[in-house]
Amino acid sequence: MGQGLVGAIHGFRETEKSRWSEASRAILQRVQATAFGPGQTLLSSVHVLDLEARGYIKPHVDSIKFCGTTIAGLSLLSPSVMRLVHTQDPGEWLELLLEPGSLYILRGSARYDFSHEILRDEESFFGERRIPRGRRISVICRSLPEGMGPGESGQPPPAC
Numbered sequence: 001m002g003q004g005l006v007g008a009i010h011g012f013r014e015t016e017k018s019r020w021s022e023a024s025r026a027i028l029q030r031v032q033a034t035a036f037g038p039g040q041t042l043l044s045s046v047h048v049l050d051l052e053a054r055g056y057i058k059p060h061v062d063s064i065k066f067c068g069t070t071i072a073g074l075s076l077l078s079p080s081v082m083r084l085v086h087t088q089d090p091g092e093w094l095e096l097l098l099e100p101g102s103l104y105i106l107r108g109s110a111r112y113d114f115s116h117e118i119l120r121d122e123e124s125f126f127g128e129r130r131i132p133r134g135r136r137i138s139v140i141c142r143s144l145p146e147g148m149g150p151g152e153s154g155q156p157p158p159a160c
Helices: 022-035
Strands: 002-004 009-017 046-060 070-076 080-086 093-098 103-107 114-118 136-142
Touching (some): 022 070, 022 103, 046 080
Antiparallel strands (some): 002 009, 009 046, 046 114, 070 136
């Protein structure tokens, strides 16, 4: 397990994947149909992030150089809490309980105006409820950055 996204991700493994089983492809197609509009082009590979039980992701806004207008993540294995904080007004924030099998979609203001993070185990509360963290896998689909054509090979850095 390592550190990535310039130290923002702790305790993880990751890969970019473009070949899937038929069953997994069907699930990804449902995710993509739900999260992305008909005119959006997706990055050709899907990012798979494997976060160990003690791993976490520090607050960040994904780079517009490597990720387009929409980011969608399918959460697997363990529940976790994602916190979004407005970058200009830190008093404006919300937390999302990401249950296994849930899909989060960041677009519009949520994509550009809020940082997002996955809380470390000792901070993992949703309201007053403790959410114990285990190993978490997220399968992340992203739209192509503005100005990048579908045939271009500009691959995003880990975790975008």
